[in-house]
Amino acid sequence: MPSQIIDLLTQRWDFFQGLLVEHVEICLVAILIAIVFGGVAGILISEYRKAARPTLGVVNFLYTIPSISMLGFLIPFSGIGDATAVIALTIYALLPMVRATYTGMTNVDPAIMEAAKGMGGTRMQTLVRVQLPLAMPVIMSGIRNMVTMTIALGGIASYIGPGGLGVAIYRGITTNNTAMTIVGSLLIALLALVVDAILGFVERRMQMRGQRARRTNRRLAIGAAVVCVAAALGATVPGMLASPSDTIHVATKPMTEQYVMGEALKTLIEHDTNLKVKLTEGVAGGTSNIEAGMESGQFDLYPEYTGTGWAAVLKNKGTYSEDQFDTLQADYKKRLDMSWVGMYGFGNTFGIAVRSDVAQKYNLKTYSDLAKVASQLNLGAEPDFFEREDGYDALCKAYGMSFGKTTEMDAGLKYDALDQGSVDAIIVYTTDGKLSTADAKVLEDDKGFFPSYQCGNVVRNQTLREHPELRTELKKLQGTISQRDMARMNYEVEEKGKDPKAVAREFLKSKGLI
Amino acid sequence: MGTTTTDTAIEYRDVCKSYGEKSVLSHLSLKVKRGEFVTMIGSSGSGKTTALKMVNRLLEPTSGTVLVDGRDVRETDPIQLRRNIGYAIQGSVLFPHMTVEDNISYVPNLLNKRDHDRTRKAVHKWMGIVGLPDDLLDRYPSELSGGQQQRVGIARALAASPDILLMDEPFGAVDEITRGQLQAEISRIHRETGITVMFVTHDIGEALRLGTRVLVLDGGTVQQYGTPEEILADPATEFVSQLVSRQRHTCDLPEDQLCACEHSGAARARAALDAR
Numbered sequence: 001m002p003s004q005i006i007d008l009l010t011q012r013w014d015f016f017q018g019l020l021v022e023h024v025e026i027c028l029v030a031i032l033i034a035i036v037f038g039g040v041a042g043i044l045i046s047e048y049r050k051a052a053r054p055t056l057g058v059v060n061f062l063y064t065i066p067s068i069s070m071l072g073f074l075i076p077f078s079g080i081g082d083a084t085a086v087i088a089l090t091i092y093a094l095l096p097m098v099r100a101t102y103t104g105m106t107n108v109d110p111a112i113m114e115a116a117k118g119m120g121g122t123r124m125q126t127l128v129r130v131q132l133p134l135a136m137p138v139i140m141s142g143i144r145n146m147v148t149m150t151i152a153l154g155g156i157a158s159y160i161g162p163g164g165l166g167v168a169i170y171r172g173i174t175t176n177n178t179a180m181t182i183v184g185s186l187l188i189a190l191l192a193l194v195v196d197a198i199l200g201f202v203e204r205r206m207q208m209r210g211q212r213a214r215r216t217n218r219r220l221a222i223g224a225a226v227v228c229v230a231a232a233l234g235a236t237v238p239g240m241l242a243s244p245s246d247t248i249h250v251a252t253k254p255m256t257e258q259y260v261m262g263e264a265l266k267t268l269i270e271h272d273t274n275l276k277v278k279l280t281e282g283v284a285g286g287t288s289n290i291e292a293g294m295e296s297g298q299f300d301l302y303p304e305y306t307g308t309g310w311a312a313v314l315k316n317k318g319t320y321s322e323d324q325f326d327t328l329q330a331d332y333k334k335r336l337d338m339s340w341v342g343m344y345g346f347g348n349t350f351g352i353a354v355r356s357d358v359a360q361k362y363n364l365k366t367y368s369d370l371a372k373v374a375s376q377l378n379l380g381a382e383p384d385f386f387e388r389e390d391g392y393d394a395l396c397k398a399y400g401m402s403f404g405k406t407t408e409m410d411a412g413l414k415y416d417a418l419d420q421g422s423v424d425a426i427i428v429y430t431t432d433g434k435l436s437t438a439d440a441k442v443l444e445d446d447k448g449f450f451p452s453y454q455c456g457n458v459v460r461n462q463t464l465r466e467h468p469e470l471r472t473e474l475k476k477l478q479g480t481i482s483q484r485d486m487a488r489m490n491y492e493v494e495e496k497g498k499d500p501k502a503v504a505r506e507f508l509k510s511k512g513l514i
Numbered sequence: 515m516g517t518t519t520t521d522t523a524i525e526y527r528d529v530c531k532s533y534g535e536k537s538v539l540s541h542l543s544l545k546v547k548r549g550e551f552v553t554m555i556g557s558s559g560s561g562k563t564t565a566l567k568m569v570n571r572l573l574e575p576t577s578g579t580v581l582v583d584g585r586d587v588r589e590t591d592p593i594q595l596r597r598n599i600g601y602a603i604q605g606s607v608l609f610p611h612m613t614v615e616d617n618i619s620y621v622p623n624l625l626n627k628r629d630h631d632r633t634r635k636a637v638h639k640w641m642g643i644v645g646l647p648d649d650l651l652d653r654y655p656s657e658l659s660g661g662q663q664q665r666v667g668i669a670r671a672l673a674a675s676p677d678i679l680l681m682d683e684p685f686g687a688v689d690e691i692t693r694g695q696l697q698a699e700i701s702r703i704h705r706e707t708g709i710t711v712m713f714v715t716h717d718i719g720e721a722l723r724l725g726t727r728v729l730v731l732d733g734g735t736v737q738q739y740g741t742p743e744e745i746l747a748d749p750a751t752e753f754v755s756q757l758v759s760r761q762r763h764t765c766d767l768p769e770d771q772l773c774a775c776e777h778s779g780a781a782r783a784r785a786a787l788d789a790r
Contacts (some may be wrong), residue, residue: 109607118570118598118601
C-alpha cells in the first residue's frame with residue numbers, strides 16, 4: 001500500500017496539486033469570512049451582553065447540524081458548487097470564532113478596562129488600543145482551532161461539487177481506489193498541520209516584545225500580505241481573462257462509469273472543438289442535485305439513464321421501457337427544454353445480487369424465490385434506492401417481499417459489505433465492474449419489475465442552440481459502448497486502479513474518435 | 515455661580531449614592547480648593563473610592579451634584595472631562611501589551627494624534643519628573659520593578675498635564691521603603707505643578723503626611739474634613755480619634771534626644787535593658 005500511495009502521488013501529482021490549491025482556496029475564503037463576521041459578532045456580543053446568550057445559542061445550534069444535512073439544506077438555496085461549500089464551511093467556522101472572541105474580550109482584566117476608560121478613551125479607542133490586543137491571544141488560539149477544523153471539514157464540502165481534496169477521497173471510495181482515498185486524507189491532514197504550524201509561528205511572533213521583534217514582525221506581516229495578494233491575483237485574474245461563455249459545464253454522478261464518461265466527453269469535445277469543458281465530477285445525491293443544477297443553468301449536460309429520467313425527473317408513473325423513448329424525449333423538450341443526445345448503447349439496469357452461499361442455501365434463482373426468504377436477509381443499497389419512486393418500496397410491492405433488515409451504504413462499499421457478510425443481498429448495477437469478480441449470484445427479474453435504464457446524455461437545448469457543434473460531438477458517441485465494454489472499463493478503474501481519464505482515452509482511441 | 519467657584523476645583527453638593535437598599539455614600543458636601551492635596555481615608559466600604567470615581571464620572575451619584583471647575587459633571591462630555599483629569603489606580607494597572615513609552619503617551623495620543631514630537635517631549639519630561647531613566651522607555655511593564663511601575667503609572671496619569679489628579683490607593687502594592695520614596699515624589703510633584711490631587715488611602719500615616727487636607731469617611735458619612743493638624747489636634751468623632759491615636763502619641767524628637775523623653779519607645783526599651 002505505501003508504494004501504491006507514492007506511485008499515485010508521483011504519477012498524478014498535477015491532479016492532486018490542483019485539488020490542493022482548490023482546497024486551500026475554498027477553505028481560505030470560508031476562514032476569512034468567518035474571522036471577519038465571527039470576530040465582529042464576538043465583539044458586538046461582548047459589548048451588548050444581553051445579545052450574547054441568544055447569539056451563542058444560534059451559532060451553537062448551527063454547529064450541531066450534521067454536515068451532510070447542512071449541505072442538503074443549502075443545495076436548494078445556493079446550488080451545487082463553491083458557494084455552497086464556502087457557506088457551509090463558514091457556518092461551522094463561526095462558532096469557534098465567535099466564542100473565542102467573546103471569551104477573549106470579556107476576560108480582559110476589568111481594572112485595566114476601567115483605567116483605560118478613566119483616562120478618557122472613547123469606547124472605540126479603548127476597544128482597539130486596549131481590549132482587542134489583550135484579547136488577542138485567546139482569539140488567536142480560537143482561530144487556530146477553527147482553521148484546522150475548516151481544513152478537515154473542507155473534505156466533506158467537496159462532496160457537493162466544488163473541488164478540493166474531498167474529491168480524491170470521494171472518488172477513491174466510489175471507484176474502489178483505496179490509495180486515492182488515503183492520499184486525499186493524508187494531504188488534508190498534512191495541509192492542516194502545515195497551516196497550524198504557520199499560525200503557531202504567527203502566534204509566537206505576536207507575543208514577542210521589544211523593538212527588534214516588532215520591526216521583524218512588521219516586515220514579516222508585509223511579506224505575508226504581498227504573498228497573499230499575489231496568490232489571490234494569480235488565482236482570480238487568469239479566470240477573469242478567459243472567456244467564460246465557451247465553457248461547457250458537464251456534471252457526473254458518483255459512479256465509476258460516469259467518471260469515465262465525463263472524461264471521455266471532456267476529451268472528445270476539447271479534441272474536436274474550441275469549446276472548453278468544466279467537469280464537476282461525482283456530484284453527491286446524483287440525479288436530484290444534478291437536475292437542479294441543470295434547470296438553473298449551472299450545468300449544461302450530464303450522462304443520465306432513461307428509466308431514471310422517466311421516473312425520478314419527469315415523475316411519470318409506470319415502468320419505463322425503451323419503446324416509450326419518443327414520449328420521454330418529447331416530455332423532456334416540453335417540460336424541461338432539454339434533449340437526450342447520443343445514446344451510448346449500454347443499459348445500467350438494477351439487479352439484485354445475493355452472496356453465493358446464500359443463493360445455494362435457499363436455492364435462489366429468481367426474485368420470486370428471494371421473496372419467500374427475504375424476511376431473513378439483510379439488503380444493502382445506496383440511499384438513493386430507498387428514496388426513489390422506482391426503488392425499494394416499489395420492488396417490495398411488486399414481489400410481495402419484505403427484507404428483514406435494510407442497510408444504506410455508498411455504492412463503492414456494497415461489494416465489500418456483501419463479501420464480509422454484513423449484508424446478504426445487494427442492489428447492483430448491471431455494469432458494475434466488481435460484479436464480474438464478486439462471489440455473488442445475480443437473480444432473474446422474473447416479473448420484469450426493473451425498468452430499462454439506457455444511458456445517454458441529457459443536454460440543455462439552450463446550450464445546443466448556442467453551440468450546435470456540441471450535438472455533432474455527442475452523436476459520435478451514439479452506440480459506441482456495449483454493456484460488456486462498460487463493465488470492463490469499470491473493472492479496469494475499480495479493480496486495476498487505472499485512471500478514469502486513461503481508460504476514457506483508450507476507449508476513444510479504440511473507436512477511432514481521437 | 516461661575517465667579518464664586520473659580521478657586522474651587524471640585525465640589526460635592528449633597529451627594530448620595532446607593533445600590534438598591536444599600537447606601538454607600540450619604541449627603542456628602544465638600545469643596546476642594548484649587549491646588550489642594552486632599553487625602554481620603556476610611557476603612558473599606560467607607561465610600562472613599564465611590565466619591566473619587568464620581569469626579570471623572572466613572573460613577574454617577576444617585577442624588578446630588580458633583581461640580582468640576584464649577585460645572586456640573588453631568589453636563590460635560592465624559593470623554594473630554596476624563597482627558598483633563600489624571601487617573602491612577604491601585605497597582606497603577608499599566609497596559610501590559612504596551613511599552614513604557616506607549617503607556618505614558620496613551621492619553622497624549624488620544625488627544626493629539628499627529629503631533630508625535632510634542633508627545634515625545636512630554637514623555638521625556640514626565641520620565642524625568644517621576645525619576646525614571648530614559649532607557650526604560652522600550653521596556654514592558656512586566657520587566658519593571660514594583661516601584662518603577664508605580665512611577666510609570668503616575669507619569670501616565672500626568673502626561674497630558676491635567677489640572678486634577680485622582681489617585682486610588684496608588685501605592686497599596688509596594689514595599690515600605692519604595693512607598694516612602696514614592697510619597698516624597700508625589701509631594702514634590704504636587705508642590706512643583708500646583709495640581710489639585712484627590713488621593714484615596716487606607717493608611718492614616720500616608721493621609722496625614724501627604725494631605726494638605728484630610729477627609730475621614732466612615733460608613734458613607736463624613737467624620738471630619740480638615741488640615742492634618744486639625745485632625746490630629748481635635749479629632750471630631752470617636753472614629754477619628756481612634757484612627758489618629760497612634761499618630762497623636764508619636765514623638766518626633768531628633769535621634770540623639772530620643773531617650774531624653776521617658777515616654778518614647780526608645781527610652782523605655784533602654785530602661786528595660788538597664789534594669790537587667
